[in-house]
Amino acid sequence: MGLGSTAKKIQGLSDRAEAMxxxxxxxxxxxxxxxxxVDDTHDTVERIDHQLSEQRQLLLAIAEEQGIDGEQILAxxxxxxxxxxEEPAADETDGDGDATTEPAETTQGE
Numbered sequence: 001m002g003l004g005s006t007a008k009k010i011q012g013l014s015d016r017a018e019a020m021x022x023x024x025x026x027x028x029x030x031x032x033x034x035x036x037x038v039d040d041t042h043d044t045v046e047r048i049d050h051q052l053s054e055q056r057q058l059l060l061a062i063a064e065e066q067g068i069d070g071e072q073i074l075a076x077x078x079x080x081x082x083x084x085x086e087e088p089a090a091d092e093t094d095g096d097g098d099a100t101t102e103p104a105e106t107t108q109g110e
Contacts (some may be wrong), residue, residue, distance in 0.1 A: 063070035 060070040063073070
């Protein structure tokens with residue numbers, strides 16, 4: 001093997017190493033940017049959660065002024081939501097609300 005082919009191989013390895021180094025730098029920059037975005041998103045979620053809590057307290061206070069039991073309404077809504085989550089989808093039940101186990105019959109070529 002001559003020095004020329006060895007030099008070409010070393011140059012090829014050097015080029016690939018440089019390209020990989022650039023890719024690693026780009027990945028590091030993307031990760032840094034993503035970390036910043038995650039931090040910003042976390043701050044936004046925290047702020048929205050705080051505002052939601054304030055709004056809930058305000059609505060409960062208004063409901064109380066109007067003689068409405070806001071906690072009872074929230075409890076009923078939570079129960080309704082839980083019941084909806086437990087029900088199977090409409091296409092998974094037969095007419096009685098029971099889950100179907102047989103595939104629907106189809107007719108071919110009429």
